[in-house]
Amino acid sequence: MPTHTALPTMRESLLDIDSKKIFVAETGDGPPTLLLHGGGPGASGVSNYSRNIAALAEEYRVIVPDLPGYGRSTKGMDGADPFGYLAGGIRGLMDELDLEKAHLVGNSYGGACALRLALDTPDRVDRMVLMGPGGIGTTRALPTPGLNSLLDYYSGDGPSRLKLEKFIRNHLVFNAADVPDSVIDARYEASIDPEVVAAPPLRRPSGPNALRTLWKMDFTRDRRVSRLPVPTLVLWGAADKVNRPSGGRMLAERMPNCDLYEVANTGHWVQFERAELFNRLCADFLAGRR
Numbered sequence: 001m002p003t004h005t006a007l008p009t010m011r012e013s014l015l016d017i018d019s020k021k022i023f024v025a026e027t028g029d030g031p032p033t034l035l036l037h038g039g040g041p042g043a044s045g046v047s048n049y050s051r052n053i054a055a056l057a058e059e060y061r062v063i064v065p066d067l068p069g070y071g072r073s074t075k076g077m078d079g080a081d082p083f084g085y086l087a088g089g090i091r092g093l094m095d096e097l098d099l100e101k102a103h104l105v106g107n108s109y110g111g112a113c114a115l116r117l118a119l120d121t122p123d124r125v126d127r128m129v130l131m132g133p134g135g136i137g138t139t140r141a142l143p144t145p146g147l148n149s150l151l152d153y154y155s156g157d158g159p160s161r162l163k164l165e166k167f168i169r170n171h172l173v174f175n176a177a178d179v180p181d182s183v184i185d186a187r188y189e190a191s192i193d194p195e196v197v198a199a200p201p202l203r204r205p206s207g208p209n210a211l212r213t214l215w216k217m218d219f220t221r222d223r224r225v226s227r228l229p230v231p232t233l234v235l236w237g238a239a240d241k242v243n244r245p246s247g248g249r250m251l252a253e254r255m256p257n258c259d260l261y262e263v264a265n266t267g268h269w270v271q272f273e274r275a276e277l278f279n280r281l282c283a284d285f286l287a288g289r290r
Contacts, residue, residue: 006054007046007050007053007054008027008028008053008054008057009027010025010026010027010046010053010064011025011026011027012024012025012026013025013026014072015093015096015097016096017089017092017093017096018088018089018092020068020073020074020076020089021072021073021074022065022066022068022073022074022089022092022093023045023065023066023071023072023073024045024063024064024065024066024093024097025045025046025063025064025065026061026062026063026064027053027054027057027061027062028056028057028058028059028060028061028062029061030059030060030061031060031061031102031103031126031286032060032061032063032097032099032101032102032103033056033060033061033062033063033102033103033104033105033286034063034064034065034090034093034094034102034103034104034105034114035048035049035052035053035056035062035063035064035105035106035110036065036067036090036104036105036106036107036109036110036111036113036114037049037064037066037067037070037107037108037109037110038107038108038109038110038111038268038269039067039070039108039109039110039134039150039201039202040108040150040167040168040172040187040202041150041153041154041159041164041167041187041188041190041191042164042186042187042188042189042190042191043070043071043109043187043190044066044070044071044072044190045064045065045066045067045070045071046064047183047186047187048107048110048271048272049064049271050272051271051272051275051279052271052275052278052279052282055275055279055283056279056282056283058283059283059287060103060283060286063097063102065090065093067086067089067090067109067110067113067201068085068086068089068201069196069199069201069202070196070201071190073089075193075195075196075198075199075201076199076201077199077201077202079203079205079213080209080212080213081213081216082201082202082213082217083112083113083115083116083134083135083216083217084116084120084216086109086110086112086113086116087113087114087116087117087120090113090114090117091117091120091121091124094124100124101123101124101125101126102124102125102126103125103126103127103128103129103286104117104118104125104127104128104129105128105129105131105282105286106128106129106130106131106133107131107132107133107269107270107271108131108132108133108134108242108243108268109134109202110133111130111131111132111133111134112133112134112135112217112219114128114130114133115128115130115133115135115219116135116219118228118230118232119219119222119224119225119228122228122229122230125230126230126286127230127231127232127233127285127286127288128230128231128232128233129232129233129234129235129281129282129285129286130232130233130234130235130251131234131235131236131269131270131271131278132235132236132237132240132242132243132245132247132268132270133219133234133243133247133251134217134243135217135218135219136218136219136220136243136244136247136248136250136251137218137220137244137246137247137250138214138217138218139214139215139217139218139221140218140220141244144241144242144243144244145171145241146167146170146171146172146240146241146242146243146268147242147243149166149167149170149171150167150171150202150242151202151203151204153167153191153200154197154200154203158197159188159191159192159197161184161185161188164184164187164188164191165184165188168183168184168187170241171241171242171267171268172241172242172267172268172269173267173268173269173272173273174237174239174265174266174267174273175265175273178272178273179272205217219251220250220254225251225254225255226254226255226256227256228255228256228257229256229257230257231257231285232251232255232257232258232259233258233259233260233261233281233282233285234248234251234252234258234259234260234261235261235263235270235278235281236248236260236261236262236263236270237262237263237266237267237268237269237270237273238262238263238264238265238266239265239266239267240266240267240268241267241268242267242268243268245262248260248262259285261281263277
């Protein structure tokens with residue numbers, strides 16, 4: 001399957017889901033497949049999957065939401081259970097689109113959202129592809145430098161383009177030159193939306209219930225993982241500086257129906273850095289082709 005860089009024409013909607021609005025873009029026909037983006041500053045669905053949408057739309061109905069708290073969706077987040085909040089929003093979106101079941105593809109924060117949705121309601125998920133998902137062994141070691149950089153973006157002297165560029169070029173990808181300045185510019189502008197600055201969607205847990213929140217956000221402590229029947233492909237960049245690549249092996253050891261592919265010379269953004277490989281593996285796995 002070739003890499004496509006040009007985005008196809010997409011149908012756009014702003015849907016009312018459980019008293020909040022979720023923006024979604026769609027294209028293609030075939031089995032419904034939701035692409036769930038990561039949680040970095042300024043992230044959104046279409047920008048996160050700009051190198052993948054056209055290729056996957058050749059055989060799938062590709063549905064790309066902005067997760068709650070991001071892009072054109074309603075801002076704010078339930079800090080006590082962020083993964084559950086995201087999963088509830090996407091399940092509500094599936095209900096609104098009359099999708100009894102769908103494939104889920106999730107990167108980082110979106111991967112954590114997909115996994116939580118599958119754990120809570122496995123009957124709603126057909127197959128799942130996770131790229132460097134969050135919440136894997138997060139209470140078993142100190143945060144990585146990349147995750148610290150992400151979580152500190154809105155603290156201290158506040159957001160800046162330089163801060164964002166350092167996070168993306170130094171922590172998010174293996175080859176800094178692979179990210180055009182235009183991507184950083186667009187994400188920086190989105191990251192300083194006043195509503196986002198007032199309520200950042202990804203922040204360090206704090207307060208008296210911080211430890212309980214952290215435990216909720218570590219899937220390796222969730223016994224349901226070992227019983228999850230959903231066929232899953234985990235793709236993890238071997239040079240990921242945000243979420244440790246050892247998380248892939250943790251999932252493969254715990255999940256009964258999980259394939260693991262560790263991608264050499266690749267950081268946290270597998271679908272962007274290795275688009276051609278990702279598009280082929282993702283399309284084949286979702287179709288049941290081995």
